[in-house]
Amino acid sequence: MPSENTIGSLTTTIENKIATITFGHPASNSFPRELLDRLTAEFNSLSSNQLVSVIVLQSEGSGAFCAGASFEELLAVSNESEGTHFFSGFAHLINAMRSCSKLIIGRIHGKAVGGGVGIACACDYTLATKNASIKLSELAIGIGPFVIEPAVSRKIGKTAMAEMTLAAHEWKSADWAFSKGLYANTFETIEELAVAITDFSSKLSSYNPEALTEMKKVIWEGTQEWDTLLLERAAISGRLVLSDFTKNALLQFKK
Structure with missing residues (x-):
């Protein structure tokens, strides 16, 4: 049976109508496919949970918020079908966050890379620390x-998404992310962030649950085609990950 060191961890607590999901993985809170599936299932489950009005999404520790896809699993991809299957995990997760009936608050305590940026962008409201820099390193x-692009572009605009994507080795600061609308606010310390998350989620959870659900629908209007679009994008990444360029680059990154 795989250990937590390889599959990561996922826990959910529910208190005062607020569900707090915490994910973790020893490799900078990155996502192997199994952890993606577990998080997707959790959002689907909470969507119909009458005891929950608001979801807070956070990760473990005080380092990176999320390093994106598991390099170990990317290196293990041996054919196009396996590659498409892996990247479809992010497609299913973003679609689950989009279609979840509950509003999702992102607690971004540290750096986010690649798929981690996509997850932050798929949240409905996001608070972060000043250390929560972001990077889309996929071209490198x-x-x-490809899979997360619709969520990123919808949140910060196509121009800012392209700027991040083409400057694949460049970190964008939390202040930059705030200026583009990814973060609603930023804080100097994790402790200040935690207080702000508690305060905001408590206020939000006190509102009419039906109004919150209807507002969620409004926020995501016009994204119904993502059910197929993101899977089509997963196939593009699944094909490209097999290239010699990618295999060599992943080995260098791993070192």
């Missing part, structure tokens, strides 16, 4: 942020 390893 021979692929691109």
Whole structure:
């Protein structure tokens, strides 16, 4: 049976109508496919949970918020079908966050890379620390942020998404992310962030649950085609990850 060191961890607590999901993985909170599936299932489950009005999404520790896709699993991809299957995990997760009936608050305590940026962008409201820099490094390893692009572009605009994507080795600061609308606010410390998350989620959970659900629908209007679009994008990444360029780049990154 795989250990937590390889599959990561996922826990959910529910208190005062607020569900707090915490994911973790020893490799900078990155996502192997199994952890993606577990998080997707959790959003689907909470969507119909009458005891929950608001979801807070956070990750473990005080380092990176999320390093995106598991390099170990990317290196293990041996054919196009396996590649498409892996990247479809991010497609299913973003669609689950989009279609979840509950509003999702993102607690971004540290750096986010690749798929981690996509997850932050798929949240409905996001608070972060000043250390929560972001980067879309996919082009540097021979692929691109194809699956997460719709979520990123919808949140910060196509121009800012392109700027991040083409400057694949460049970190964008939390202040930059705030100026583009990814973060609703930023805080100097994790402790200040935690207080703000508690305060905001408590206020939001006190509102009419039906109004919150209807507002969620409004926020995501016009994205119904993502059910197929993101899977089509997963196939592009699944093909590109097999290239010699990508295999070599992943080995260098791993070192």
